[in-house]
Amino acid sequence: MTRLLIALAFWTFSVLPTAHAADPADPIIIGLSYPRSGHYREEGLAQMRASLQAVKEINAKGGVLGRPLKLIDRDSAARPERARRNVDSMVAEGAVMLFGSVSSAEAVAAGEQAKQHDRLYFATIGYSNDVTIEKGHRHIFRESTSATMTGRALGEYLTQHFPGKTYFYITADYSWGHTSEASLRLNTSTQNTGKHPGVTIPFPTAKQSDYSGALKQAQASDADMLVLVLYGHDLVRAMQIADSMGLNRKMQVVAPNLTQSVIEQTGPGIMVGVIGAEHWFWRVPELENAKAGMDFVENFNKEYGLLPPSAAASAYTVIHQWADAANRSGSLAAQPLISALENHRYSLLKGPAQWRGFDHQNVQKVYVVRVNDRATVIKHPSKQDYFEILHSLDGDQAAIGHDDWVKLRKAAGQPETLR
Secondary structure, eight states: OHHHHHHHHHHHHHHSOOTTSSOTTSOEEEEEEEOSSSTTHHHHHHHHHHHHHHHHHHHHTTOBTTBOEEEEEEEOTTOHHHHHHHHHHHHHTTEEEEEEOSSHHHHHHHHHHHHHTTOEEEESSOOOGGGTTTTOOTTEEEOSOOHHHHHHHHHHHHHHHSTTOOEEEEEESSHHHHHHHHHHHHHHTOOOTTTSOEEEEOTTTOOHHHHHHHHHHHHHHTOSEEEEEOOTHHHHHHHHHHHHHTHHHHSEEEEEEOOHHHHHHHOHHHHTTOEEEESOOTTHHHHTTOHHHHHHHHHHHHHHSSOOOHHHHHHHHHHHHHHHHHHHHTOOSHHHHHHHHTTEEEOSSSSOEEEOTTTOBEEOOEEEEEEOOHHHHHHSTTSOOOEEEEEEEOHHHHSOOHHHHHHHHHHTTOOSSOO
């Protein structure tokens, strides 16, 4: 029995990543699974750029636990099965932490695979509620906001400023689309689908005819508000068609998750006046007096000749927060890191934020924004002054409460605590 216990102890020490199992000169490997190809490659490229910046900064200050960081990466094309294979491949190469994603389905798949290897996975971008509710577990943390957070922030603003208006929803047919639409309907009191109709379009295989057909239905509905529950390239294509039909000049367009990358791909002229939500954009650090955030913006701009979008901020934050947790816990193993992260409050690229303990959601302020007109955009030296802030909602008010989270977990047949 004694020999067996000694053998088990040796095996545990050899397979778990710790601060003491390698030479100080050996790098600590972290793995980024991101869309280098496919519809979301612009958001993926932003994550890669910011990740390289974060690793460079951390290494310049002595690394993590006295060892340098090494970033490895794989192309997910935002496909769940590719993300799973990427996790397996990067763990085999020695990665002790995984992060990335743009689509929620990709985040869920990669997180589940990381759990099988007893590694943490950080979802940089993945807004669907199920990432931290029905599909949530102890090994996954989400940096970006959830559909509930977006819906509550947008709902407050739209209800106050567009009372009594009729809505038409065009929604991508997957988890993010469904949870985002449901949250916005709830928070704008537009659950009556007879009065506020909507259609879904295929994801990720939508064709030009799918967008055109849905937008023609919106045009025929005579609704006041056109809600495009689409993301990335799908939103770009829909907006281009809506512009050719003149819908963006006849209806108030709302895009729940409105990003810098989408505006740049579509063209600011087409996107003028669109209302949406963002958890971070390059003006936020100055607004919230976040010195580290202002330095991030300046350094990113110097390195790449452009201002960073929210996808970049999420990836940068994840690496710095994981490194901080490793240094505070003195370990690279999953369980000490989880304990160091849960309920940890910090300020980095914006004001106060928290990795909430019961669901691993990053709780932070949400901004409701509107796309500026062309003159405002080009007036700024960067030609990237895209957003006017209309409203903001603190993270504690925006995020789902514990009791509601438990109810949804139970309804999905999940345990009342993360496992």
